Amino acid sequence: MRVAIVGATGAVGHELLSVLERSPLQFTELQLYASPRSAGTTLPFRGQDLTVQVTPEGAIPADVILASAGASISKALAPAWVAGGAVVIDNSSAFRYDDHVPLVVPEVNGEAALQHQGIIANPNCTTAIAAVAVYPLHRQYGVRRMIVSTYQATSGAGAKGMDELLEGTRAVLDGAEATAQVFAHPIPFNVIPHIDAFQANGYTKEEMKVVWETRKIFGEPDLVVSCTAVRIPTLRTHSEAITLELERPATPDEARDLLRGAPGVEVRDNPGDKLYPMPLTASGKYAVEVGRIRESLVFPGGLELFVAGDQLLKGAALNAVQIAEYLQQHGALPQ
Amino acid sequence: MRVAIVGATGAVGHELLSVLERSPLQFTELQLYASPRSAGTTLPFRGQDLTVQVTPEGAIPADVILASAGASISKALAPAWVAGGAVVIDNSSAFRYDDHVPLVVPEVNGEAALQHQGIIANPNCTTAIAAVAVYPLHRQYGVRRMIVSTYQATSGAGAKGMDELLEGTRAVLDGAEATAQVFAHPIPFNVIPHIDAFQANGYTKEEMKVVWETRKIFGEPDLVVSCTAVRIPTLRTHSEAITLELERPATPDEARDLLRGAPGVEVRDNPGDKLYPMPLTASGKYAVEVGRIRESLVFPGGLELFVAGDQLLKGAALNAVQIAEYLQQHGALPQ
Known part of the structure; x- marks a missing residue:
């Protein structure tokens, strides 16, 4: 071939x-x-x-x-x-x-x-990473609502994005100012809640991609999803805080057990040993790290979790x- | 005096x-x-x-x-x-x-x-910043559920936290490794979903402070709040993605009008001009920047917003x- x-x-x-x-x-x-x-x-x-x-x-x-x-x-x-x-x-x-x-x-x-x-x-990188972690839970427990906040790396905008972060960071450390060509504003030591173009409903296209694409990949045209997509000064790996309302209640232990057997997932969830998903450990890794699994405080029987996936790889x-x-x-x- | x-x-x-x-x-x-x-x-x-x-x-x-x-x-x-x-x-x-x-x-x-x-x-810095932005909406529309994901600066851990980010970033740019004394892991170009001690329910104390303190400040002992608190490689100003379910529906325009008259708030919400809250613009500012105001996709009639507040000042x-x-x-x- x-x-x-x-x-x-x-x-x-x-x-x-x-x-x-x-x-x-x-x-x-x-x-x-x-x-x-x-x-x-x-x-x-x-x-x-x-x-x-x-x-x-x-x-x-x-x-x-x-x-x-x-x-x-x-x-x-x-x-x-x-x-x-x-x-x-x-x-x-x-x-x-x-x-x-x-x-x-x-x-x-x-x-x-x-x-x-x-x-x-x-799919869009943010969507693919979330999908690997959330789909096993959806199949077992039925996701009713899904709320995502992202922490996205500069390489989501390609090698140029990483270069702009590195060069700008050097400039700031030398007492100069960072410039912005790839991103809408200087990214070193900053946070930019703006990835891709703004849509009429106030969401960015990046945020709507998570909504549209999760529905299509899961085969659930009515799945209720929202997203805030945010660029932060990291080089690679997107992290995501995810809150899930479930049709059928899941305990964190059940969710961890299920995800341990899920393809493409590495459960990294032992806070006592400071083990949770991070770009530092997920970068270069094929599996999506999933951790911070806990019962949702807003959706009883639902879950909150944190994922980190190398968006140049799984994404x-x-x-x-x-x-x-x-x-x-x-x-x-x-x- | x-x-x-x-x-x-x-x-x-x-x-x-x-x-x-x-x-x-x-x-x-x-x-x-x-x-x-x-x-x-x-x-x-x-x-x-x-x-x-x-x-x-x-x-x-x-x-x-x-x-x-x-x-x-x-x-x-x-x-x-x-x-x-x-x-x-x-x-x-x-x-x-x-x-x-x-x-x-x-x-x-x-x-x-x-x-x-x-x-x-x-109050805790993260709580104070969210409270300034959310309370006017709560008084007018009644917050039923509040979901917060934070993007917290290293100076939340004091001057030592900022120093660790700056020194570690220099080390990484010079091809060396960053060390971690103040934070649980190296923070340069990383994301750490761990601020303060883990509690029995899987949340950190930082996350539970947002729950407990928002209830006490609002005088609403039963307010339903959840939080994911995340340290990112910025120097100052905490940002927060906030999703609100409301008792009485609010349009984004109504929310913007209300917040324009709210004390301690600066509405910075014109995506067409790339105006939204960011550490770059909120640092050193007394007001909490509020923007990205849009109807929630998971709570009809509810709101999603993004805030940035200098946590050494308002926080x-x-x-x-x-x-x-x-x-x-x-x-x-x-x-």
Whole structure:
């Protein structure tokens, strides 16, 4: 099987190479594509140097294309890729809300990927991380209401976001001022409750993605979800404080037991030993850390929890590769 | 009137001096006290250099004592200060839950301060900031449930907390590792969902302070409140994402209008101009910034909002001085 990465030189592209390197996915060829600016550079993969090519205007000779070059490129080119015979796993928001495009977190709705018509969408990073932790609880206890507050890392805005944090932090420590190009305001030592564009209802698109995408991934069009999405001065891993009202009461012990057996989850919940989810421990990890599990004080029988997941991995690159693995394991991609 | 500050050399002590310098409070003498380690140093105040004295074991010859030297010192010494004739405004948690000690945010329950029996407690910083923003909404619309997620600055742990963030950040930028003495884990570029000690119910004491103290300040012993308290790598100003279920529905416009007339609040809520609460703009400001006001997606007719307040000011020094001002304005302290 031939695999192609479009957007190979970005932050997610970097992680795609690293995840593919360790993946059980069977493939004989890996093609790397990026913008003309990055073309010609080489990237190491399993002991070889692969040359980055310019993303072509038309078809790409691959069986599966992992696209992570932004929504406008996906929107413009994915139809040609599909026409050329490839399955497209798209990391952008271009197709997530199309009825004929499955939106997939393999731990939750892997089987939806098998119904694709050429394009499979990878969810928003914040949504994917929450979904891995919340879906097992939803299946067992029924989530009635879900309230999410996020603590999102600068790499959610790509490598440029991380650079802006690092350079700005150095400037502030040297007594100068940080500037803002990637973010709406300087991010060093600051908190910005604004990710993606504001919508008519006062929520940002990032916040509404959590609402829309959680419903689609869970297959629950009426699920009641709200979100406040906040950028903070960290490098990678998104954390989330989640409050759940449940149809059927769950004790924290029951929830911990259930989540210990859940795919993609690492229960890290022993406050006495100072064990709880944190970017410091979740960064670079495939599993989403879940902890601070306690009975909700506002929803009796409900739960409050804290999760931390590497948004470049489970929120992007890892999830995309896992979708390809799922397809191959189910005969929907060649070996 | 004679004013004394106990804990004059700490982070809150520093702010107390600065707030008193601009305060309308009438006083003829300002005494500064701290631990033996800091005694003898001088601090500037209105053009004079005031010498810091060792906190005595017994009474202090002052009419009002602003205490900010920690709960154990307040617990041990405040009874003697009261016996010596002083009114004690205590910034620690030592007396906040005593039935005979008023817990006061002047914008909310200033009149409770007049009922004191010698000691008045200043609330936890996170609680005070939320209370200023939420109380006007509670009075008008009736808060039924309140869910808070916090984004708390390192100076909540004093000047040492800020130093640990700054030194650790320098270390990380130089390729070394940050260490943790003040916080449970390294805080640079990290998120720590652990402030104060864990309680039997899985919540931290910081989180339960928000529950207990909001009830006491609002005079609503049954108010349903929950909180996730999280330390993030910022220097000062606590931010909070707050979700409110209301007895009587409020539109975001009504809430904004109400809050524009509320004491201690600055409505900063124009997403189109990238105006919303942030530490960058709220630090050093007396008012609590309130914005991102929108209808709740989980509680129809309810609200979601984001607040940012300088926790060294409204969450500590400013609130304490405002209590003294209130007492003096109402004849409960001499001129």
